[in-house]
Amino acid sequence: MFSSRRLRWPGGALALLVMAVTIAACGSSKPSTTKTTSTVSSTSSSVAASATSSTESAGTIPVTFVGDETGLVAFVGKEVLKGMEVAVKRANASGELHGKKIVLSVMDTASNVSTATVKMSDAVKSNAVAVFGPLLSNEALATAPIAERGKVVDIETEAEVGGLLQIGKYIYRLTPSEFLYYPLTVDHLAKLGVKHVNLVYASDNPTLTEESTKLLPEWTKKLGISIGTSVGIPSTTTEFSSIVTKLETGKPEAIGVNMIGPAIASIASALRTSGYKGTIFCDQSATAGSLKPGGSAANGIIYGVLYSPEMSFPSSKEFTKLYEESFPGEKPQGYDATGYDAMTAFADAIAKSGSDTREGVLKGMQELTVAGSFDGGSGPLKFTGPEHREVSGPGALVEWKEGAEHMLVQGTPGLESQPLKAQ
Amino acid sequence: MKDARVAFGGVRALDGVSLTVQDGQLLGLIGPNGSGKSTLLAAISRMIDLSSGTLTMEGRDYTNAPAHLANALGIARTFQTVRLLRTMSVLENVMLGAQAEWVRRGPLATWLWLSRARREEKRARRAAQQALERVGLKDLGRRHPQELPYGPARKVEIARALACEPKLLLLDEPTAGMSQAEREEVGILLSELSKDGLAQVLVEHDLAMIQRVCNRVVALNFGQVIAEGLPAQVAADELVREAYLGHRDAGMEASAPMMEIGRQ
């Protein structure tokens, strides 16, 4: 879902210069690469850090998150990591790991492709029995082949890019595509009696463009909703009033804002300021605080999400509870759930195969796939796709109100994608 | 100026030159091309740094001060090639000299003392106009430097330097390229300034002019002082004749005015 965020830097020579300087800066300023996260396990950090001790009888199962701890999507990376930590805690306490404990270490990619490849090579050379891949699509595409060649299971989360799973049998992607639960939003619009919508989307983001120009028109057509104006603008756009004027033409009952970053809050605020009273709906990128700066103008915006703390699935409730215990005063978000889901699947795989070697992990993942689904923080996740190395999830429809998400509809688990019920 | 040395690479442009200029003195600086005359003016005005030696102005050492402080001490100069700012009118160019003191306080001062700034502006305008009148160009204020013929443009430079209200005026070949009549005018002007008590250093190829207006002459060669004294004495000096005029045993009249445009 972050496939195009890198494009937000201006193109051409300027970008090259910026990149060059960034790379140089990163190379010098971040010498410390691996560190054991202290919140996960109090066992000696030397176990996870030393690449030479391949004795797996020590009672630990070393894994590495090659992730975006700093850089462009650090705000996501930090949450994913927290989710992983919660899952490790759960698995280690459950006893399902045959008396062993998972030790998670982190290698920071700084959201930089070349750094990511170096770190992934280091992780593959280490004693880690599985790796969790970086979040940006271009990082994932560059690092997955390294894991594949090293015969290490690589569990991807946020990186939503075509061709990732085709790299090989060691690559998994355990965060459901938002396409699978976006229909919840369309279904809700139909129930509200919406007949006409106008739409703005980030034209430089492949995910949002596909969603807005191919999938959304199909879904709305099925439910008798017509899309009037559909405006594609670059995600770097910072002048919205002309867009807003265009979106309001024809007085649509709902306006879709399939953007990323601050544009969502800016457009929503501008719509409300100019007196627009209809429904505003978004892509799931609106989650994780993007709407907060919108203040009260963002009230009532609806969007589909992977996870909501209000979900009623037992595994979701368990995740919410464990998270709140681990991080008192914080509410878990979707990004936390993706980390939790990935790590939980890994733990389930070890439990299934009973072996924590690299081959054992692969065998366990394959057995888990055969079982068809596993219970994650975002509910029961069903293995799907041509080789069953990706998943679909129920998702939920939420409404933003006074600084928080409130669940309106919970998705149905066990389906390939959410149905258009209002039909 | 004491024992000043300036070196560019291995070349000693100035090699132990000591020079003192008194109030009202009009010091002529002569010497062949490359003898260090312009370098000397550049050093005095703090355009370039000395490798060694000291600069003092009325007892104050300013050897390491930035150029604008040398100006504040009362040192103003003209240039061998015309250095007027083409983006401003003639009057504005001259006002730039007149406002030196105030400008040091920078842009914020205008906003903080608006009325005072306006008064200053008026004063500078008057001073600039007076300076232009002094060089005989009182009607050219609104023109732009690039519209002026060479002679008047040089005079504007003199006016700009005068607008700084200097105590020491450095003139680098001010009459080069001027007509005979213009040169006479400048000569008279410099003599008058000298009578008013202004200390001046004049670099000049026109030795007739030096003879006419200067009350003291220093001859340089290879960055060293080779002769010093009254104009007639220096002109008669054997070393000077050799260095300056080569082996041609010519008189002063041989030194026809040279066009030195853009030589720098």
Add this chain to the structure above:
Amino acid sequence: MPGAPAAGEMLQQLINAIVFGSVLTLFALGLSLAWGTLDVLNLAHGAVFIFAGYLTYELTRQGALSFVPALIVSMVGAGAATVALEVLAFRFIRTRFANKRQAELSMLVASIGGAIIIDQVVSNETGATTFGPPSSIFKVREYHLTGSAGITNIQILIVVVAVLAAVGLDQWVRRSRQGRAVRAVAYDPVTSGLLGVNVSFVAISTMFVAGALAGLAGVLLAVNLRAEEVAVGQDYLLTAFAILIVGGVGSVRGAVLAAYLIAIAETAVVAYGPTQWRDGIAFLLILLVLLVRPQGLFAKAQFQRA
């Protein structure tokens, strides 16, 4: 009757264009000033712009300051950040390199470094995500005009401030003696120094003014947009280049004209053309100007480059 809504929309889009042009003007003025006088193509201008928005966010989110004090502090902060770049980097480069081209390139690279540092500070403090000052610091209200058209109070403020800043800067540079010093330094720093102009102080104060202008634009935009992130500054920087090239480097009037020209062109594309080509407009204009009039629309630059 059928024409009424369309006319209202047209008026609204015109208002949008004028407001957009005003933001661009505010942004471009400081960039133009620094480039035109000191030959500093300050690529950190966009970062400073966002830095000011961030300062306002920090100063107001806990309710510590109200709008006007926050605006002033943020402008001073933005000016100080730019002065820091001048003092720590540009000044040394200027004296180190005799070759002007080399100096310009070095300053370009140094300003990129500055941009990265400022961006990183803001990213770290905001968790690299969306931020914006609370809506309570400036109650945005819309005034209805004819039909569906309307204008908000923050938009009016932006237009008024942009016009005042442009006229003020233009007059300052043209009329005041300090402006004359700035122009003198722009044309020939060595001669200016010999005439008593404190070149390094003029440089510092010019950079402060340039930074404060970026800060002014940054704060007003933060309030208008409600939400920002680090990348927003980069977007404005690119459009500002277009403005400088179209308007003629160093010309205040040219920059203002070009800012409104680009704003109107881009808005027209959004309203009546293929919206996704909006960003292309700026570059199309650059190309046209470079072909037809390489010196920019206003050839006679005010703070002239040698």
